[in-house]
Amino acid sequence: MPSQIQTVAGPVIRVRDLHKSYGQLHAVDGVSFEVERGEVFGLLGPNGAGKTTTVEVLEGLRKPDSGEVSVLGVDAVRSPDQLKARIGVSLQTAALYPKLTVVEVLDLFRSFYPSGRSTGELVELMDLGEKRATRTQDLSGGQRQRLSVALALVNDPELVFLDEPTTGMDPAARRMLWDVVLGLKSSGRSVLLTTHYMEEAEILCDRLAIMDHGRILESGTVDELVSRRFHERAVRFDAIDGLDDARMAGFPGVASVKHENGAVLLFTRDVPGTIGAVLAASDGLGVEPVNLAVRRATLEDVFLDLTGRALRD
Amino acid sequence: MRALLLLTAANIKSFTRDRAALFWTLAFPLIFIFLFGSIFSGGNNDRTIGFADLDKSTHSAELQAAFASQPNVKLIEASEDDLVAQMRDGKLSAVLVVPAGFGATIDAKTAPATIKVYTDPAQTAAQGATFQLVGGVLGAVNQAASGRPPAVTFTNQAVQTQDLTFISYLVPSILGMSLMQLGIFSAIPLVADRQKHILKRLQATPLRRWQLVGSNVLMRLIIAVVQTVIIVGVGATFFHVEVSGNWLTIGLLVVLGSLAFIALGYVIASFASTEESANGMTSVVQFPLMFLSGTFFPIDSMPDALRTVARALPLTYLGDALRQVMVGGTAFSPLWLCVAFLVVWLVVCFAVAARFFRWQ
Numbered sequence: 001m002p003s004q005i006q007t008v009a010g011p012v013i014r015v016r017d018l019h020k021s022y023g024q025l026h027a028v029d030g031v032s033f034e035v036e037r038g039e040v041f042g043l044l045g046p047n048g049a050g051k052t053t054t055v056e057v058l059e060g061l062r063k064p065d066s067g068e069v070s071v072l073g074v075d076a077v078r079s080p081d082q083l084k085a086r087i088g089v090s091l092q093t094a095a096l097y098p099k100l101t102v103v104e105v106l107d108l109f110r111s112f113y114p115s116g117r118s119t120g121e122l123v124e125l126m127d128l129g130e131k132r133a134t135r136t137q138d139l140s141g142g143q144r145q146r147l148s149v150a151l152a153l154v155n156d157p158e159l160v161f162l163d164e165p166t167t168g169m170d171p172a173a174r175r176m177l178w179d180v181v182l183g184l185k186s187s188g189r190s191v192l193l194t195t196h197y198m199e200e201a202e203i204l205c206d207r208l209a210i211m212d213h214g215r216i217l218e219s220g221t222v223d224e225l226v227s228r229r230f231h232e233r234a235v236r237f238d239a240i241d242g243l244d245d246a247r248m249a250g251f252p253g254v255a256s257v258k259h260e261n262g263a264v265l266l267f268t269r270d271v272p273g274t275i276g277a278v279l280a281a282s283d284g285l286g287v288e289p290v291n292l293a294v295r296r297a298t299l300e301d302v303f304l305d306l307t308g309r310a311l312r313d
Numbered sequence: 314m315r316a317l318l319l320l321t322a323a324n325i326k327s328f329t330r331d332r333a334a335l336f337w338t339l340a341f342p343l344i345f346i347f348l349f350g351s352i353f354s355g356g357n358n359d360r361t362i363g364f365a366d367l368d369k370s371t372h373s374a375e376l377q378a379a380f381a382s383q384p385n386v387k388l389i390e391a392s393e394d395d396l397v398a399q400m401r402d403g404k405l406s407a408v409l410v411v412p413a414g415f416g417a418t419i420d421a422k423t424a425p426a427t428i429k430v431y432t433d434p435a436q437t438a439a440q441g442a443t444f445q446l447v448g449g450v451l452g453a454v455n456q457a458a459s460g461r462p463p464a465v466t467f468t469n470q471a472v473q474t475q476d477l478t479f480i481s482y483l484v485p486s487i488l489g490m491s492l493m494q495l496g497i498f499s500a501i502p503l504v505a506d507r508q509k510h511i512l513k514r515l516q517a518t519p520l521r522r523w524q525l526v527g528s529n530v531l532m533r534l535i536i537a538v539v540q541t542v543i544i545v546g547v548g549a550t551f552f553h554v555e556v557s558g559n560w561l562t563i564g565l566l567v568v569l570g571s572l573a574f575i576a577l578g579y580v581i582a583s584f585a586s587t588e589e590s591a592n593g594m595t596s597v598v599q600f601p602l603m604f605l606s607g608t609f610f611p612i613d614s615m616p617d618a619l620r621t622v623a624r625a626l627p628l629t630y631l632g633d634a635l636r637q638v639m640v641g642g643t644a645f646s647p648l649w650l651c652v653a654f655l656v657v658w659l660v661v662c663f664a665v666a667a668r669f670f671r672w673q
Contacts, residue, residue: 059517060516060517061513061516061517061673081519084517084518084519085519087517089514089517091510091513091514091517093509093510095509095510095511095513095514096509096511097323097327097506097511098327098509099326099327099330099331100323100326100327104323104326107319108319108320108323109518111315111316111319111320112316112518112519112520113518113519135330151514
């Protein structure tokens with residue numbers, strides 16, 4: 001089991017006005033945020049939003065064009081070497097020696113650190129027991145990702161960076177990883193993760209920042225992000241021919257009309273009135289609404305509202 | 314230190330589990346040795362020794378029979394001058410001469426009779442085997458006449474065997490070629506590790522770059538030693554190539570040659586962005602080196618233009634140095650020049666790689 005971390009005041013990550021360009025592309029364009037100790041912080045955004053570049057600057061792997069980066073009280077740009085023994089890193093693409101087995105890779109990485117967790121413990125934690133003697137080139141995408149997370153934990157780090165950790169994982173493995181992240185948090189560790197899975201962010205993250213085009217559009221807790229924008233709930237159904245947005249906007253209580261993957265979302269303060277109007281209108285057109293449902297607004301809705309497009313497309 | 318050793322072990326595992334790498338570094342050179350060796354050596358396992366009988370007595374005939382009855386010894390009879398000439402050409406490993414009056418001296422029993430033995434002191438192992446053979450045969454003859462002073466002794470005459478046999482030219486050349494391949498092939502896993510983000514991942518650990526480079530170099534040097542033992546062993550076992558040089562000098566040359574070509578591998582890895590381009594670039598580099606550096610035939614026999622090219626290639630100097638040190642081959646350049654060329658080559662490649670190598 002990981003040891004308990006002593007609580008020290010002050011954020012574990014402080015980023016101020018970070019900029020990084022590749023030629024004409026402003027990958028990171030003025031990002032600032034802080035992560036408190038013991039917190040799971042999420043960077044949420046589509047591919048190309050600048051999440052990975054931001055994280056790799058924090059890990060000391062990339063030099064930013066400008067900006068201040070303090071990680072565990074260390075300047076990650078000027079003295080990355082002081083940081084490396086104290087952080088754990090899982091890159092977006094699992095970087096593994098293809099010809100070595102799971103146990104060999106874990107033993108190798110463990111030898112880079114003066115202290116940490118045993119290979120047996122990590123194999124069990126990440127449910128890799130059956131694959132102990134398998135070469136990493138023969139692992140599935142999800143298994144590679146699990147090993148990559150195990151490698152991020154070999155030194156029992158204070159702060160763990162997980163870049164898209166559940167990509168390629170099946171639902172069971174994803175839930176197992178969520179338990180691991182929540183376990184890190186309960187033992188006082190801090191986690192910065194990037195994801196484009198809404199559900200993951202909602203379950204794991206104490207706070208998160210929504211990124212797009214190299215900027216943070218908004219940040220806060222899930223509740224803050226949702227309630228800041230949406231006092232309404234959403235009535236959702238598959239789009240109906242002949243029922244246009246202008247007409248739906250006039251339904252009782254409807255504040256806004258959105259479209260998402262062939263479905264209509266009516267954000268409303270009057271759920272029964274809106275549903276009644278939808279049923280009446282579809283009846284008038286001689287059809288029945290399909291997949292009619294009511295839900296609270298989600299991060300997905302927040303993202304849609306912020307950027308005008310769905311997170312996963 | 315533990316990290317360096319474990320990383321070296323990990324590199325060795327990755328290497329030995331890679332069939333292509335094993336083929337190129339271990340099987341490929343042996344194929345050359347066996348192919349050319351069986352074509353040019355005639356598959357004769359006997360030690361061929363010249364025997365000149367200037368006495369023509371019963372005693373000299375008995376002595377000849379005693380040598381001829383030794384296992385794996387083939388005696389060729391001719392005049393002394395003819396036999397010594399053949400030995401200079403590398404066709405005989407030793408020449409025995411029984412002088413006129415040999416039988417009469419034995420019968421007189423006043424002084425021991427003496428035979429003359431020509432050997433090449435540069436071929437230490439062959440010379441030792443000859444002395445052992447002659448000593449054994451004469452010992453048996455003298456024992457038959459025991460209780461008296463030795464009836465027959467021998468004197469040694471040195472002959473320099475000028476020309477190497479083709480196979481003893483080939484073995485050090487192939488060793489040089491193998492070290493060249495081992496070195497420049499370091500580019501391929503290096504570029505693959507960069508492409509797979511393994512180098513980036515390692516940078517996120519406390520591992521230092523010198524440990525990473527050091528483990529790669531250490532792994533290649535260990536394999537270079539294994540290659541040397543295998544190639545020299547095969548040459549000695551199957552083709553009787555006697556390696557007579559100082560093992561420390563040979564070892565230092567193997568290390569220097571490996572380092573020079575590993576540095577060239579790092580230069581290739583500095584300019585190749587994908588595993589495929591690294592593969593292509595190593596091929597482009599390795600084949601001219603293999604064929605223009607005097608690996609299979611002396612560069613003296615090349616046209617002038619190609620010889621000028623050969624003089625600029627590092628494998629020319631590594632092969633030349635290895636042949637000089639291992640089998641007493643004729644020097645194309647003095648040893649110090651070979652070593653100096655390889656050192657300069659190493660330093661230049663190191664500087665280029667240090668300037669242009671990218672870790673991500």
